[in-house]
Amino acid sequence: MNKLCMAAGLAMALLTSCSKNSEDTQVTPAPTETSVTGNVEGIWKKGNTYKVTGHLQVPEGKSLTIEEGVTVLMSDSIVKPEILIRGNLYSLGTAENPVKFTVPDAWKTSANLFGNLWGGLIAGPASTELVLKNTILEYGGAVTTEESPSVKAQLYKAAAGEHVPVLYTSNTASKVVVTNSIIRNFNEDGFYLEGGKVLITNNTFHTTGVSGGEAINIKSGVQAEIAFNLIYSPNTNALKLSNGGDKTPQAYVIAYNNTIVNAGWRRPTIKGGSIWLEKTVRADVYNTLLVNDRFGIKRDKGAPEDTRSVIANNYYYGYTQTGVDQFQPSTEIVKGTNDILGTKAGDNDPKLVNYPLSTASLNATYSTSWDFHLQAGSPALGKGKTDFTRLYKSGLSVNGVTYTSPEPASYIGAFGTK
Template identity: 60%
Template sequence: MKFKQTIAAIILSATVFAGCEKANIDVDTTPTSGSAIGEVSGVWTKGSVHEIKGDIIIPEGKSLTIEEGVTVLMDVTAKPEIVVKGNLYSLGTIDNPVKFTVSDAYRTAENKFGKLWGGILAAPTCAELVLDYTVLEYGGATTSDASTSVKMGLYKATAGENLPALWFSNVNGKLIVQHSTIRNFQEDCTYIEGGKIIFANNLFYTTGVSGGEAMNFKSGCLADVAYNLIYATNTNALKLSNAGDRTPQAYIISYNNTMINTGWRRPTAKGGSVWLEATVRADTYNNLFTNTRFGIKHDPKKLEDNRSKNDYNWYYGFDQATVDQFQVGKNDVVEGGGHDVRGTKAGENDPKFVNFPLNNPVASADFNIAWDFHLQGNSPALGKGTTSFTRHHKAGITLSNGLTYVSPEPATYVGAYGTKL
């Protein structure tokens, strides 16, 4: 039976992924089980389970394709890192996502902020990385001198760093993260240092013990960021910076995102929704800020590029303290455009979500999957967005495997979700 399953997997891989080599001989790619440590490449077939016993590395010049429904199960004792020197394509579906996770016994409230494995660390030689319908959870372990990433000089290359769920570092690379969920991580969800990038239709929640952003972009990035829901990140939903002096200058276009309760668990008052610094060029449109700490904010000592634009953004605060922190002229909040809806009184500009308690405690990191952030048919946020801007990747990003990803069209409503169809 084992022999037949292996033959079937090879035939399927050859048919669907012409040109892909069989996965590394040390990895069992049958649909039922497998384990991995060391170098891996090839195809992990639909529905299979792969127990990661130690750090794994996709070698330079090689690729690993992960098909729909695969579970990548991390050993919580080894706390593995996934190092991508080649290419990684995680291709789940809406009904069968790929999951990078830990066993059921460890998915507990006590492990709310993960730390049970490392993260996906893409070296500068990684040309292409896709996370599509993929779940990353319960990671963000702290590095030591023995960590593979430290020995290879990856990420911040020092012991004592809390790893992000995803680090990408090739200014000439291509990065797609869409329809994916990142949750239960110790600090940053993503830390991106270059590339042509699309982040779209993702969900971020319950991340950051004492710091950390959902999406953290540095110099070298040309990114479209759209239709993401960010709930209760410790600090910012978006940290946008040109730090690092890489070419091209960081230029981030963020539109139609919904941010809820972000920033309130940050121990200092650095930021809490969108943070701009260090000559980043950033355009922000159609974003919905609900009970976030501050509005769009910048570092007054390291200002953003003066070509940056923000308009058609919507602000709601349940209490007066929150509304006060949205106001321009306080707390280094950036002046918006003439179409922003900001208000000055608690409770103004209720976006009318289908199902979310607006008095939800702002410092709570607990997320209820029954909440529904679509807009009701009588929402005042409908029709208040703009489509009159150009995004980076309207023509699409085409990968070497023939797949093309296009950043989504902007909508005339504000936030990540319009009315339910």
């Protein structure tokens, strides 16, 4: 009897072991490609490709969650799809496996450097939550037609002939988070925001705007924090901050520890060239590193910013005398408290780890070899302001996750030393 019991026990152990080993060695299904058009909702699964063959819409009251490593492939060259978000969108990539909104590789030519190959993300008035986390958005900004979903829904500029931005919002009660993402190769504006509690942190913007357009364009109805972003060569301004429109609350933006390089030079006409303030926007701007931009922080003299605005501890460098002359204080160019600026070309070299300060002002081609961290001994170290109030220090809760604004740094710019 004892031998029988021992044999039975051994058999059970072997069965259990085999079962466990079988589970441990299960193979993850290979990525699949699925064609999508029309209404979309639910979950787009990790690592898969979703081939977009027409305009998409997330219906009101519904949500679309995009898991890490998903490729959203805009493959209709005739329609040039827009994504109309009437509900909620959560794009949840990781640093190792970002989500990509992109086009076929064969379309990524020098002729298409500024995209124009698909539309953008258009959030309607019923959209309440939107997250872009570790997400790459590229080669969009197509021009609208009478058949565009944004035109039919009377969103964005609600007219044919307008280039769609990367992201548009319209609901003042919405919550929007964009973090650790890359926005590149778009035809005009990056973000055009007309509503929401907004947190934009740790992103890179480059190669945006052919003949106009800002990286981030904010209107009334927005309360935003913009921090630790690198913005390279936007056509006009990195930040256009305005209380234009008739929405409440008043536009209030706290921008800090951003690095803005080569802004504004490619615009055919003169209008700003780093940060633009207008129409009673309330703007607090701290710790900005401005390198070779066309102008300093500039206001609309006829419709200036709210008098409660605070500008402080910003750092200017100009490789050319023209650039230096155009960030000197005037009735249009704002000089803040403790701002650092020289009067001669080459004054106040910020000592970036790897960026040729002589790079042509009209250059829009971004090199991944560049490194905008500060070298040890940089005069931008230890000059930042940290004792100011933030909007989202306690966090912005979206889809059950709390996103907090990052602590301001004691250095100036988006990156300290390595």
